[in-house]
Amino acid sequence: MSLTPFLRTPLPVIVALGGVALAQDAAPTLNTGDTAWMLVSAALVLLMTPGLALFYGGLTRAQSVLNTMMMSVVSIGLVGVLWMLAGYSIAFGEGGNAFVGSLADVGLNDLTDGLTGTIPTSVFASFQAMFAIIALALISGAVVERMRFGAFVLFGGLWTLLIYSPLAHWVWSADGWLFKAGALDFAGGTVIHLSAGISALVAAFVLGPRIGFPRSAHVPHNVPLVLLGAGLLWFGWMGFNAGSALAASQTAGLAFLTTLIAPAAAMLTWLGLESSRGKPTAVGAATGLVVGLVAITPACAFVSPWAAVIVGAAGAAASYGAVQLKHRLGADDTLDVFACHGVAGIVGALLTGALAWTTGQGKPVGEQMAIQLLSVAASLVWAGAGSFILLKLVSVVMPLRIPASQEVGGIDISAHSEQGYADSETGLGAPVFVGGD
16 A cells, blocks of 8 residues: 555545545645656656666577567557556546446546646556556566567557556555555555566466576576666666655655665675575676565565665565575576566565554554455466466467577567677677577
8 A cells, every 4th residue: 555546536535645544624736846756756667667678688698688678668668558548547547446447537538637646647647657567577577588579469468458457456546455455565566576476477387488498508698788777677666666655755755765775685685695505696686686676665665774674685585595496386487587576576565564563554463464465365366367368368369489490599580680789790680699598
């Protein structure tokens, strides 16, 4: 529960502040400071998707880097349009029920003069669009190097409208059943990371493993890209978490601070675990900080700074363990989306319930933990089962997987008629092969 579910209603206006409903005597008015902060926050969150493209692109093989990055880039165009057409209305449309919003805001035609809290509703809709965009882009990491680009686009469109948007309504809309139950998710631990993580795992199961997995080594082809992408993600995540306050406020300040602390603790934890088994790596540092960002997302405005250290360290330890157990799952989740986003999202959601008392928020710990468990279970079942059904439906329309010859040689040329790296002598794109693949 965050400041997200403001009601666009006459008096009295109910504002969910730190999980507590407060009645106001008068309707809110436009606050230019809050609006400026939210415009910047929305832009920061948009930057996260190109950052994710760099992060994912560096982790894959050279001959598949463009396709990997394109799956993130196309999410911006695809979800941007679908959010306008129906996604926002399904998630936040006025007059909905406990499970889905109304269709009152289809096309976003009636938002130009409205307010959500103290900011224009058009700004709120834009901010939420950025969340929906990166949620889909996250899933792509599990299926890169073997899923058809067209199949991903079709699946992504259906997933955004039928899985993500209803789940956002459950957790963040004032009408949603998990919101009414008291679930705490400030910026998307369950709505975004857990749902994307379990959907990614299901997609990896449905598609099957890459050729040669797990016998052949699939090593990152460009570690500097990974570090650059992680840095951009951290930068954008400040808007992701602190922007979810929907105001330039003390709440935003706390979220900003914990979003600095938790990833720092997670990075150190990951590097420590790596060092205990070998050498600390740059990819490990980047992965650790991203995992810390995921874990703190639901808790960022509900826990104290010292508690953020616990959230970050616990999220990193759990995700590190999940990565080590990857092969036992029997699914080739290429870039460990479930281990890093699904597992850390679960840890963050549960620790939100366990540690919200550090800022005097939430219900008694036992009661709040039960609510958090319910929200985690509901998100896992909804996104997991829904993704399986959607993937099977898409497979009826077109094959999900590229031919074996394209997978071995790299998907960039066959899918996009482009190559990520030009031949040094001719300047033309040429196939690039990495040892082990």
